[in-house]
Amino acid sequence: MTSGPGKRSRRRGTVRADQEEGNVDLDGAPGAATRWRRDDPLAAWASPSPLRAEADAWVRTSLAAQGTQVRGPLRPHRLRFWSAVLTTETDRGRVWFKATNPGQAFEPALLAVLARLVPDDVVVPLAVDAARGWALLPDGGATWRERGAGVDDWAALLAQVAAVQQTLCGAGTDLAAAGLPRLLPEEGAAYVRDLVSTLAALPPADPQHVDAPTARALHAAVPRLEDALALLAATGVPPTLQPNDVSTGNAFAPRGPEGRARLFDLGDAFWSHPFAVLQVPLRFATGAWPGPPAPDDPVAAWLRDAYLAAWSGDLRGVDALRAVDAADRLASLHRCESWRRLLRWVDAAAVPAPVPRLATWLADALRVGPAGR
Secondary structure (H helix, E strand, O other): OOOOOOOOOOOOOOEOOOOOOOEEEEOOOOOOOOEEEOOOOOHHHHOOOHHHHHHHHHHHHHHHOOOOOEOOOOEEEEEEOOEEEEEEEEOOEEEEEEEEOHHHOOHHHHHHHHHHHOOOOEOOOOEEEOOOOEEEEEOOOOEHHHHOOOHHHHHHHHHHHHHHHHHHOOOHHHHHHOOOOEOOHHHHHHHHHHHHHHHHOOOOOOOOOOOHHHHHHHHHOHHHHHHHHHHHHHOOOOOEEEOOOOOHHHEEOOOOOOOOOEEOOOOOOEEEOHHHHHHHHHHHHOOOOOOOOOOOOHHHHHHHHHHHHHHOOOOOOOOHHHHHHHHHHHHHHHHHHHHHHHHOOOOHHHOOOOOOOHHHHHHHHHOOOOOOO
16 A cells, blocks of 8 residues: 555644533644634634734734735634634735634645645645644635636646646655545545444434434445445555645636646645545536536536546556546545534534535445435
């Protein structure tokens, strides 16, 4: 097995749950202000608070060391339970501050590593605080979506992502050190069995609970999933970065005809089979999200071929269409686990919108009907 990120061990900057509800302290972070509240995770960012003041001081100190002067306080731009994004103006333009949900606290460290390994393909952070899950980013201009992306742009983005993934195939040690989670094809079946059992054991009132008939249906479909995921291993394509949310909305548009897009928003990423990255582009570009596109959708076929062209010599005779379908199943497990690691740190009752049901993404991976309660 190719070396890659394993399970994260306890270390400085990881999260400790002190109780089922209330505050969660971040180990190693200075001051009691640096806390994550399950019952109201965004309150400290929505208005002036000790945490906002601490972040503001960190931003000013970080930029002063680079000769940049801040011209105003941090102001909220977008607050979600998965991250808080704030902005401020400087004498060199706008900068962006991002604080992650503890479930994605690895993202700033991951960005820093990628800035070293593939600096032309990602937004290079101005500063990161890995212990607190903070990143300070330059203004990247318009995203590809804001500029008006077409299918050609989606294809170019996928071709670029394939090249990045190939570059990073040998970077498992560095990405593991940044805390990148791992979910490989050969781990998928066990992951599903464990999670279905966990969800079935939850109290019926829990929004993530699955009833006994649903749990049996999900368990029964695992062998077929296992066979599909084995096909990915048979391709011989090594694991690498699976950004897990590649879209024209998460990439700054190239600057000039010869420029490259710059990826950002990598908190959903995994170390896994690269082909799983296709799920979001194929489903979004065809308008099918959250479900898969029709089998004969011409846009999906074009984008798939644009991406697979970079891997055409690496499939060991495995049918490409079957491999992509298996990778889509794996991507649904990645989506499920990405939500799970976020929802672990919030009280669903405190989130203003309905939270995603993990069983829905399990059902998508297993190709069974809607996973009801």
